[in-house]
Amino acid sequence: MAFEKVKRSDNYSEWYNNLVKNADLAEHSAVKGCMVIKPYGYAIWEKMQRQLDDMFKETGHVNAYFPLFVPKSLFEKEEKNAEGFAKECAVVTHYRLKANPDKPGQLMADPDSKLEEELVVRPTSEAIIWNTYKNWIQSYRDLPILINQWANVVRWEMRTRLFLRTAEFLWQEGHTAHASKEEALVETKKMLDVYAEFAENFMAVPVIKGVKTENERFAGADDTYCIEGMMQDGKALQMGTSHFLGQNFAKAFDVKFQSKEGKLEHVWATSWGVSTRLMGALIMAHSDDEGLVLPPKLAPIHVVIVPVYRSDEDLEKIKQAMKPLSAQLKQAGLTVKFDDRDTYKPGFKFAEWELKGVPVRLAVGMRDLESQSVEVSRRDTKEKFVVPMSDLQARILTLMDEIQTNLFDRAAQYRAEKMHVVNTWDEFLVAINEKEGFAFAHWDGSGETEEKIKELTKATIRCIPMDQASETGVCILTGKPSQGRVVFAKAY
Amino acid sequence: MAFEKVKRSDNYSEWYNNLVKNADLAEHSAVKGCMVIKPYGYAIWEKMQRQLDDMFKETGHVNAYFPLFVPKSLFEKEEKNAEGFAKECAVVTHYRLKANPDKPGQLMADPDSKLEEELVVRPTSEAIIWNTYKNWIQSYRDLPILINQWANVVRWEMRTRLFLRTAEFLWQEGHTAHASKEEALVETKKMLDVYAEFAENFMAVPVIKGVKTENERFAGADDTYCIEGMMQDGKALQMGTSHFLGQNFAKAFDVKFQSKEGKLEHVWATSWGVSTRLMGALIMAHSDDEGLVLPPKLAPIHVVIVPVYRSDEDLEKIKQAMKPLSAQLKQAGLTVKFDDRDTYKPGFKFAEWELKGVPVRLAVGMRDLESQSVEVSRRDTKEKFVVPMSDLQARILTLMDEIQTNLFDRAAQYRAEKMHVVNTWDEFLVAINEKEGFAFAHWDGSGETEEKIKELTKATIRCIPMDQASETGVCILTGKPSQGRVVFAKAY
Numbered sequence: 001m002a003f004e005k006v007k008r009s010d011n012y013s014e015w016y017n018n019l020v021k022n023a024d025l026a027e028h029s030a031v032k033g034c035m036v037i038k039p040y041g042y043a044i045w046e047k048m049q050r051q052l053d054d055m056f057k058e059t060g061h062v063n064a065y066f067p068l069f070v071p072k073s074l075f076e077k078e079e080k081n082a083e084g085f086a087k088e089c090a091v092v093t094h095y096r097l098k099a100n101p102d103k104p105g106q107l108m109a110d111p112d113s114k115l116e117e118e119l120v121v122r123p124t125s126e127a128i129i130w131n132t133y134k135n136w137i138q139s140y141r142d143l144p145i146l147i148n149q150w151a152n153v154v155r156w157e158m159r160t161r162l163f164l165r166t167a168e169f170l171w172q173e174g175h176t177a178h179a180s181k182e183e184a185l186v187e188t189k190k191m192l193d194v195y196a197e198f199a200e201n202f203m204a205v206p207v208i209k210g211v212k213t214e215n216e217r218f219a220g221a222d223d224t225y226c227i228e229g230m231m232q233d234g235k236a237l238q239m240g241t242s243h244f245l246g247q248n249f250a251k252a253f254d255v256k257f258q259s260k261e262g263k264l265e266h267v268w269a270t271s272w273g274v275s276t277r278l279m280g281a282l283i284m285a286h287s288d289d290e291g292l293v294l295p296p297k298l299a300p301i302h303v304v305i306v307p308v309y310r311s312d313e314d315l316e317k318i319k320q321a322m323k324p325l326s327a328q329l330k331q332a333g334l335t336v337k338f339d340d341r342d343t344y345k346p347g348f349k350f351a352e353w354e355l356k357g358v359p360v361r362l363a364v365g366m367r368d369l370e371s372q373s374v375e376v377s378r379r380d381t382k383e384k385f386v387v388p389m390s391d392l393q394a395r396i397l398t399l400m401d402e403i404q405t406n407l408f409d410r411a412a413q414y415r416a417e418k419m420h421v422v423n424t425w426d427e428f429l430v431a432i433n434e435k436e437g438f439a440f441a442h443w444d445g446s447g448e449t450e451e452k453i454k455e456l457t458k459a460t461i462r463c464i465p466m467d468q469a470s471e472t473g474v475c476i477l478t479g480k481p482s483q484g485r486v487v488f489a490k491a492y
Numbered sequence: 493m494a495f496e497k498v499k500r501s502d503n504y505s506e507w508y509n510n511l512v513k514n515a516d517l518a519e520h521s522a523v524k525g526c527m528v529i530k531p532y533g534y535a536i537w538e539k540m541q542r543q544l545d546d547m548f549k550e551t552g553h554v555n556a557y558f559p560l561f562v563p564k565s566l567f568e569k570e571e572k573n574a575e576g577f578a579k580e581c582a583v584v585t586h587y588r589l590k591a592n593p594d595k596p597g598q599l600m601a602d603p604d605s606k607l608e609e610e611l612v613v614r615p616t617s618e619a620i621i622w623n624t625y626k627n628w629i630q631s632y633r634d635l636p637i638l639i640n641q642w643a644n645v646v647r648w649e650m651r652t653r654l655f656l657r658t659a660e661f662l663w664q665e666g667h668t669a670h671a672s673k674e675e676a677l678v679e680t681k682k683m684l685d686v687y688a689e690f691a692e693n694f695m696a697v698p699v700i701k702g703v704k705t706e707n708e709r710f711a712g713a714d715d716t717y718c719i720e721g722m723m724q725d726g727k728a729l730q731m732g733t734s735h736f737l738g739q740n741f742a743k744a745f746d747v748k749f750q751s752k753e754g755k756l757e758h759v760w761a762t763s764w765g766v767s768t769r770l771m772g773a774l775i776m777a778h779s780d781d782e783g784l785v786l787p788p789k790l791a792p793i794h795v796v797i798v799p800v801y802r803s804d805e806d807l808e809k810i811k812q813a814m815k816p817l818s819a820q821l822k823q824a825g826l827t828v829k830f831d832d833r834d835t836y837k838p839g840f841k842f843a844e845w846e847l848k849g850v851p852v853r854l855a856v857g858m859r860d861l862e863s864q865s866v867e868v869s870r871r872d873t874k875e876k877f878v879v880p881m882s883d884l885q886a887r888i889l890t891l892m893d894e895i896q897t898n899l900f901d902r903a904a905q906y907r908a909e910k911m912h913v914v915n916t917w918d919e920f921l922v923a924i925n926e927k928e929g930f931a932f933a934h935w936d937g938s939g940e941t942e943e944k945i946k947e948l949t950k951a952t953i954r955c956i957p958m959d960q961a962s963e964t965g966v967c968i969l970t971g972k973p974s975q976g977r978v979v980f981a982k983a984y
Contacts, residue, residue, distance in 0.1 A: 029558070029559045029620065029624065030559075030563055030566060030620065030623050030624075031559045031561045031562070031563060031611065031620070034559035034560070034561060035559070036556070036557070036558050036559065036624055037556055037557040038556055039554040039555065039556045039639060042554070042555050042556045042557055043554065043555070045557075046555060062531040062534070062535065063531065063534050063535070063538060064528070064529055064530055064531045064534045065528070065529040065534055065537075065662065066521070066528050067521045067522075067523045067526035067527070067528065067660055068526070068613075068644055068646065068660050069523045069526060069582075069660070070523070071522055071523055072589070072598075072599060073598075074522060075589075075599070076597065076598055076599050079597070082589075082599060086588070086589040086590065086591075086599055087588050087589070087590075088587070088588070089587070089588060089589050090561075090584045090586075090587055090611070091584060091585065091586040091587070091588075091589065091601045092582045092583060092584050092585075092613065093583065093584075093585045093586065093601060094582075094583040094585065095580070095581070095582055095583070095648040096578070096579050096580065096581060096583075096648065097564070097567075097574075097578040097579070097581050097583065097612070098578065098579075099578075105568065105571070106564075106565075106568055107564060107567070107568050107574060107578055108610075109583045109585060109610055118600075118601055119523065119582070120589070121560075121584065121613075128521070128522065128523070131522050132521065132522075132528055141835060147531060151644075152560055152643075152644065154560065156587040156588065168559055168560050168561070170557065343633055
């Protein structure tokens with residue numbers, strides 16, 4: 001391929017940027033901080049969307065759509081939420097452009113179209129949605145409301161990275177309303193489980209489920225649950241969050257319901273979301289120095305067939321010979337690409353499909369037709385082996401499962417190697433700075449200590465893991481008593 | 493149901509608003525001009541999306557995503573396009589809010605966050621996309637580019653109607669780039685055909701394919717093709733447009749390619765879109781005084797089973813008896829709802845599902861289990877008939893086809909009754925004002941005459957139909973010569 005490769009070991013960050021660009025996933029746009037998601041990148045996102053959407057629907061949720069804009073007076077209502085997002089809000093102030101009298105050919109915001117009230121471009125939709133739910137909820141019979149929205153949101157960012165941190169991004173946001181605290185808590189955790197299942201079984205990325213500390217909580221939540229994945233450089237990436245919002249939004253927007261017992265009570269809420277950030281996690285968890293590596297369950301193309309030929313006649317023979325296989329694989333739910341572009345040579349095509357992470361590649365020449373066998377390449381392990389034509393379909397189908405499993409196992413293994421249980425400050429520094437991984441450590445539970453550790457090491461508490469045996473100990477920094485270990489790491 | 497019904501014959505416009513609200517399709521939001529699409533309405537939109545998306549992909553298109561914002565300097569570049577949309581643009585001028593020192597608890601746009609260059613919230617994406625294509629296109633090998641985007645857009649509107657005209661709406665916009673004029677023209681017409689097929693075969697709405705007059709053309713297009721449907725009140729609704737953009741955007745954004753012959757040439761372009769407006773068309777084309785009527789191909793629920801019972805034991809028996817049928821219908825691709833809510837009586841449920849347009853309803857009581865037969869109701873004709881349990885599955889499947897066909901035929905018939913071929917001004921007035929329909933009339937081809945007719949009658953030229961025998965005549969208003977008939981109508 002006509003581009004320079006960057007090795008992970010040389011510069012992980014540059015490797016990532018280079019890969020996103022060269023595999024045609026996304027690029028920066030003319031709008032500061034906003035990205036263009038290119039067709040190949042978008043095809044992967046669509047696969048994620050479709051799967052998540054099915055999982056949301058299976059758990060009883062429905063989709064809806066709420067406005068892009070939030071009037072400032074609504075945005076302000078839940079104070080913590082407003083305070084948390086105010087610094088990154090795009091603000092619409094005018095609704096018309098007019099010719100600029102001083103600059104021919106140019107337009108300007110028409111001063112006569114100034115809005116009485118500014119509109120915030122949604123950074124998240126709790127405010128506009130709870131203002132709407134207010135009219136939908138009178139009685140316990142109207143509950144629960146289990147709604148999800150697929151949308152774009154804007155959070156102004158100065159330092160952006162494709163997929164990981166952009167001013168505009170695509171996401172889904174679930175917003176549910178419940179009659180009781182218990183039910184809302186069950187929902188919060190249920191959706192965390194859905195996210196964990198998606199991360200592990202579809203993205204092939206093992207995750208730690210946990211609760212955020214108060215410092216890291218969603219603005220307006222009583223508790224934020226999260227899944228955290230480890231990237232190949234040992235850094236953490238928050239892959240999804242599920243918030244227990246208590247009655248905060250119900251109180252801010254005065255949303256009450258009449259209970260079965262006839263009492264007026266505030267409604268309980270959750271919200272939960274994952275975004276195009278998951279694309280960053282997918283890329284960083286599995287890819288290698290040759291390019292993207294995709295788990296079959298999320299690959300837009302599962303199998304690419306590259307014909308090796310000299311004449312148009314040979315090409316046609318190869319094409320015909322591979323038709324039955326393609327048809328069978330398609331029937332089994334796989335997407336097969338026969339790459340018959342005559343503008344590129346096979347070597348170029350091999351490299352290109354490797355770069356794009358297609359799980360299985362077949363190279364088929366005239367000699368293969370004679371011998372009735374085909375060379376199969378696995379993208380994940382780069383193994384090559386020859387398979388008799390008659391076994392090809394079955395072998396490819398099992399390969400899909402093998403690759404999916406191998407990617408998860410590989411990610412679980414590098415994660416295991418970089419998970420360090422530490423008991424002293426020195427061990428902590430070694431784990432974070434030298435071994436570059438996660439540190440399971442005791443912490444005294446104070447926000448100040450957390451802040452101090454962040455200042456000293458750039459490591460933050462990713463979460464208080466949900467699945468751990470209770471264990472007492474002493475804080476690695478202050479020596480004060482601790483009730484359990486938390487996960488520290490540098491994070492994206 | 494606990495709402496007042498409005499008859500179409502009494503007030504068609506109020507009937508529509510009432511229906512959209514009571515069938516839980518959409519509602520006005522706290523943001524002026526923006527709507528909330530409620531779950532049931534969104535489920536229909538999702539069905540439309542899925543089908544259209546499949547059709548776009550079958551015709552070789554891929555999806556991608558471009559930024560929500562367009563920098564003003566890019567927006568200005570294609571002058572006609574900019575001029576056409578300038579008056580309805582939401583403008584972002586600041587990227588941060590801060591506490592308002594004069595009003596405790598309130599926020600204000602932070603003056604220090606004023607953008608150097610204003611950002612326009614996309615009213616359509618030609619500008620940002622062609623600025624991007626510029627970097628993607630060097631050679632004829634890079635063409636064609638066949639990209640579609642599903643997105644929200646904003647066109648500020650003072651007078652809004654749910655689905656039909658809202659400040660923010662959801663749509664898809666295809667943006668293609670081609671090496672030749674011929675190829676771009678073929679694409680423009682191909683996508684018009686896709687829209688027509690969708691309208692007729694899925695929405696069950698017959699459409700007229702045609703070309704817009706210069707006055708009605710998309711700002712920045714050389715030609716705008718459209719499909720026009722007729723609503724039950726005889727008014728026209730533009731259901732989709734496909735634009736031949738010539739080289740206008742390529743010239744504005746300096747997008748050139750090296751041809752096979754080695755020459756540098758400007759790229760040819762098309763764009764095409766349909767929006768949540770289609771929801772309005774779907775509602776107005778088929779629904780009746782009892783509520784929504786949905787074609788089976790776009791119905792979120794195909795069959796509702798309402799149990800008629802006195803005891804929980806009976807309910808359980810009915811549920812068990814209907815399970816095999818539900819399973820069979822699901823296997824055949826239908827969505828079946830068993831309405832076992834104990835908070836409502838059967839009569840209420842019948843009215844509710846009628847209001848929501850579910851194509852087929854079954855009412856099942858204990859006597860039906862004994863007689864092994866069930867009462868089936870068709871939503872479109874309101875016919876009721878008893879079907880033996882053993883025939884039920886087959887009968888329901890054929891009913892789906894019958895209802896789909898009947899809705900199209902019915903719409904085609906009322907359209908035929910309101911299509912008037914007229915030759916004089918008086919006939920024209922009768923057709924438009926008294927018979928309230930479409931008028932096929934000769935027109936002298938001038939924008940002035942078109943404008944004049946609009947002033948006099950509120951009727952506009954919906955399109956110059958593509959499928960018509962050539963015929964000369966004289967303009968109904970001016971008596972000047974005409975080369976063919978055009979379609980006049982009042983329009984949404």
